[in-house]
Amino acid sequence: MNFRRLFAVMLKEMRQMRRDRITLAMIVGIPVMQLVLFGYAINLNLRGLSAGIADQAGTAGARALVMDMVATGVIAPTQTVNTPQELMASLRRGEISVGVVIPPDFERRRIDGREAVQVLVDGSDTVVQSAAVQLAQMPLDNSVALANATGAREVTARQIAVVSFYNPERRSAVNIVPGLIGVILTMTMVLFTGVSIVRERERGNMELLIATPVSRSELMIGKVLPYVGIGLVQTTLVLLLGLWLFKVPVRGSVLDVYVAALLLIVANLTLGLMISTKAQSQFQAMQMSFFVFLPSILLSGFMFPFAGMPRVIQWLAEVLPLTHFLRLIRGVMLRGAGLPELWPDVAALIAFTAVMMTLAISRFRKRLD
Structure with missing residues (x-):
């Protein structure tokens, strides 16, 4: 060579x-x-998911619950609507990834220990679905304090239900x-x-x-x-x-x-x-x-x-x-x-x-x- x-x-x-x-x-x-x-x-730890809020109760406890959810950083409210049907339409159009439904009898459900809130999730993205599940497991400090002040039972994770649409099998x-x-x-x-x-x-x-x-x-x-x-x-x-x-x-x-x-x-x-x-x-x-x-x-x-x-x-x-x-x-x-x-x-x-x-x-x- x-x-x-x-x-x-x-x-x-x-x-x-x-x-x-x-x-x-x-x-x-x-x-x-x-x-x-x-x-x-690239960030797999999702924060600020676009969310719609349907607060049909309009009470201090409902507003405190929404504030707790926003404080987690998982969701960022971009829409305020009146009915769950409007949230579903926004989910279908892709305008939001998460919808929070607070029913009119929210306070009674919370006191009775029943399911009080529904979180509607666009489950077509499994990562978004996993991030939204955190909302059902978070400690609701402000809501708990408000419940204790009125003599009600504490809000537990079981009272917040996450409902996944479009891909429930994940x-x-x-x-x-x-x-x-x-x-x-x-x-x-x-x-x-x-x-x-x-x-x-x-x-x-x-x-x-x-x-x-x-x-x-x-x-x-x-x-x-x-x-x-x-x-x-x-x-x-x-x-x-x-x-x-x-x-x-x-x-x-x-x-x-x-x-x-x-x-x-x-x-x-x-x-x-x-x-x-x-x-x-x-x-x-x-x-x-x-x-x-x-x-x-x-x-x-x-x-x-x-x-x-x-x-x-x-x-x-x-x-x-x-x-x-x-x-x-x-x-x-x-x-x-x-x-x-x-x-x-x-x-x-x-x-x-x-x-x-x-x-x-x-x-x-x-x-x-």
Whole structure:
């Protein structure tokens, strides 16, 4: 072995790496991103779950009980309603994760030692369900003191009942399988179109496209449409396997499931086109796609609960298409909600698609340089 030639090859590779900004960004960016995401953004100890309160008693004891629950930090009231039916509607739309129902005869139930409060939980997320169970086990100091002052018996954990909806068996597959649709579509769709433009350059087909009368818009849209069918086939495959192997229910409309999948497919394809107009090679396109996969999987709520993330990270996650799709697909499949009830996430995916397609078309030029 000639060490001089070996050193020359090594030096050439290092110089080439130095010129490749994408590779340099991967070398520094991946460890930094993982450290920040796992150390700062990921939190399994849930706090501040969005909650709705239906206080039908309106007594001092009921208000003290709500204050005790809020003081635990597990819930953060975002809605005040009059009936349990309104809480159930908010749970179905995904506006809240927990609902607290205090009946009109709360004081009598408490004195008699009967079930006095119901905590309604969106059990489609097993982590949220486990966090809400803490409310039934907490010491209600203020309520106990108030009860003792009136000569009543103490409030015990048995008087607070936690009722889980949408996944009473607490099966992880019920929560994971709908999310897998989004993860698979994100990984495949972004990568497919991410390499599409640079592949034309590397194979020498760009010269042919330049000579044709095809406009930029026609080329971009034409690149997207074939993969839409592939994405719908993947959606069907995951749905059938989820139903057959894991008995995952589809409580809402199957049409809504496919419309939600279609919105994510188009959003990811346009994101891939945007990456393709920036990358100089297929390898660079794959590297840039990886920068999308990692935060999408970690921050969207697929692997880790969204409610446990810091507020700043939640704002960042709202930019990701997978975040909105998970709310849609779990709302339709597990809670039986309709897409009109989940319109904010539908609008977010449409807006994301429009922005990415506009940027991709504006950045693409029918020339070789």
